[in-house]
Amino acid sequence: MTTKVEFDEQKSSRQIKIGVLMSYAAIGFNILAGLFYTPWMIAEIGKANYGLYMLSLSLVSIFAMDFGLEAAVSRFLSKYHALGDSEGASRFLGVAFKLFIGIAVLIGLVLIGVYMMIDTIYASLSPAEVETLQVLYIMVGFYIVVLFPTKPFNGIFIANERFVVLNWFNLMEKVSTVILMVGALLFGFGLYALVFVNAIVGLSIIIGKGIYLLRKTETAIDFLHNSRSMYRDIFTFSSWTTVIAIAQRFILNITPTILGALASSASIALFSIGMVIEGYVWTISSAIGSLFLPKVTRMTTYNRQSELNHLLIRVGRIQLFIVGLIIVSFATMGREFIGLWVGPDFFPSYTVALLLILPGIITLTQEIAYTTLIAVNQIKYRAFASLIVATVSVVLSLLLSPHYGAIGAASAILVGNLIGTVIFMNVVYVRVLKLSMWTFFYECHVKIAPALLFLGTLGFLLQRYLPVESLVHFLFKAVVLGGAYFLFLWIFTFRDDEKALLRGFVRHASKTS
Known part of the structure; x- marks a missing residue:
């Protein structure tokens, strides 16, 4: 059902103002981390291991591109909210989530195929480096495939104008990742711990976002609608x-x-x-x-x-x-x-x-x-x-x-x-x-x-x-x-x-x- 609804524009403006502050806080933290944390991390794990770590991330990210689907969720859900069409919004989310799940399955199959050819693709690497890359690839690939169906979460936050909470989650993810990575390296856990920390923090943040959306917003998903x-x-x-x-x-x-x-x-x-x-x-x-x-x-x-x-x-x-x-x-x-x-x-x-x-x-x-x-x-x-x-x-x-x-x-x-x-x-x-x-x-x-x-x-x-x-x-x-x-x-x-x-x-x- 579509009805014209009244929106609290003052509340919207407050969300934007505080959201901007938190966005810049996250940007500032990223810049500082890039200037100070990254060089220290390279010194701790070595240039070769850092290269393998970045290679695994870049290789998987090639196939993890969301093809603009996250932006599509923000755009269409904002439109349904503007029209007051809650039924249309729930149907749209059902379609969107099914689409993301289907793409995640395809990405998983492609990643499996690439895994089978890693030693051929990177023939210049030593056998030990190939073995390390394969382990990193499995960890990162599994993490990406599991998280891909949850990509609409950010679009739902944006469409509901929950910018403060969204940016708080994003900031906490960045800060927690760096703190736990520093701790892992100081305790001597090494390269694999970096990927594990990324995965654990990412999964925790996604679970937190999902719980918030279910409890604090009127988000409904109609999986039966096509x-x-x-x-x-x-x-x-x-x-x-x-x-x-x-x-x-x-x-x-x-x-x-x-x-x-x-x-x-x-x-x-x-x-x-x-x-x-x-x-x-x-x-x-x-x-x-x-x-x-x-x-x-x-x-x-x-x-x-x-x-x-x-x-x-x-x-x-x-x-x-x-x-x-x-x-x-x-x-x-x-x-x-x-x-x-x-x-x-x-x-x-x-x-x-x-x-x-x-x-x-x-x-x-x-x-x-x-x-x-x-x-x-x-x-x-x-x-x-x-x-x-x-x-x-x-x-x-x-x-x-x-x-x-x-x-x-x-x-x-x-x-x-x-x-x-x-x-x-x-x-x-x-x-x-x-x-x-x-x-x-x-x-x-x-x-x-x-x-x-x-x-x-x-x-x-x-x-x-x-x-x-x-x-x-x-x-x-x-x-x-x-x-x-x-x-x-x-x-x-x-x-x-x-x-x-x-x-x-x-x-x-x-x-x-």
């Missing part, structure tokens, strides 16, 4: 999201291959450092996108276009405050950071990273527009954009890499992103979604430009007249720059509602602590 139209809708949506994922992975995987064939191995290393920086920027900037899917779905369902444009601008400004700080700061002081972090030999990686992150000054501020594409089931346009980016990037990389190495490859990806994700997607946002993008750019980029100009000028002066020789001193300089930028924003740029929002964040953070 619907060809639902299968078709899920397949269509997930097909386009799979195209996006494959196109993005293709760019990441093919570029080092092109550099290795047409440039040099040194170019691959330079490009890889730039990709690490780009990955951090994307992770930090896109932390809040999925949190708005239920709210955006309600707006599109009931044709609240003016509210959608207002949300686009409001969230876009917040994202630009963050993205602008990262990109402009890196543009002015990134070269020094690269030298202090990985050494002067990697100075070209500064240019590579800058070319890769520059389009983000636009694309990473338009998460609401992208979320709207998902809400109205027009994700195919983002797939077209990804194919454009991949095609342009690869063609130009083949032309530029022999002459300019890693910088040439990064320039190719920059051009691809400008054509695909900037120009093409903004045409889609205007013509297909009917969003007021010119107003968006004026309210966001034009009005915030003075603050970014101030940030760039101050960063340039600090870099020119206060060079440092250690990461600790650099971090202190970065904090000074960030503080001055925030002060400028507060005095000259923040609107009253943004100041109120920030005060609310501070209150929530103090209550949480």
Whole structure:
């Protein structure tokens, strides 16, 4: 039965605010773990064992891709909730879970086939290494297959706007995994314990999520219902999201291959450092996108276009405050950071990273527009954009890499992103979604430009007249720059509602602590 329902938008906003705080807490923990825990773990188990550990994870993950089905659950379940169609939601979940179970069985069969050929596929490994890899592969593969049918859980949390609980579970999973891994290594349990800890923590978190959904939400699953139209809708949506994922992975995987064939191995290393920086920027900037899917779905369902444009601008400004700080700061002081972090030999990686992150000054501020594409089931346009980016990037990389190495490859990806994700997607946002993008750019980029100009000028002066020789001193300089930028924003740029929002964040953070 479909009925128009009233939603508590204030409660929804509170969930989003606290969810954002917890998302950034998890991101911060991940970054710190990558900087400090990972090097220590490698030292404890050795480079060879770490290589086997990562090989087992990457090998299994190739077959564990969810083909956009998790995003499909979020999208369609949000739609049913917006319509107040609880019966349709339970039927959809029944179809979705059966689909995930079927795919898990297929993945299991494929993994068994690959296991039989591991010694042939990795003939360069020693017999002892192959034996170790086989044990790791069994452990990781079993864990992946068992957990795959539970992938809809996150989509259910998102559709029900339980962002605080979802992010709490995710944060606890990361923290618990690192703590238990450190304990296991300190007690001398070795390589297999790492995989075992991952599995135990992952299973515990999944059980916790399942219990919460059953007890605290009105989630119902109709396993007896079958619907060809639902299968078709899920397949269509997930097909386009799979195209996006494959196109993005293709760019990441093919570029080092092109550099290795047409440039040099040194170019691959330079490009890889730039990709690490780009990955951090994307992770930090896109932390809040999925949190708005239920709210955006309600707006599109009931044709609240003016509210959608207002949300686009409001969230876009917040994202630009963050993205602008990262990109402009890196543009002015990134070269020094690269030298202090990985050494002067990697100075070209500064240019590579800058070319890769520059389009983000636009694309990473338009998460609401992208979320709207998902809400109205027009994700195919983002797939077209990804194919454009991949095609342009690869063609130009083949032309530029022999002459300019890693910088040439990064320039190719920059051009691809400008054509695909900037120009093409903004045409889609205007013509297909009917969003007021010119107003968006004026309210966001034009009005915030003075603050970014101030940030760039101050960063340039600090870099020119206060060079440092250690990461600790650099971090202190970065904090000074960030503080001055925030002060400028507060005095000259923040609107009253943004100041109120920030005060609310501070209150929530103090209550949480």
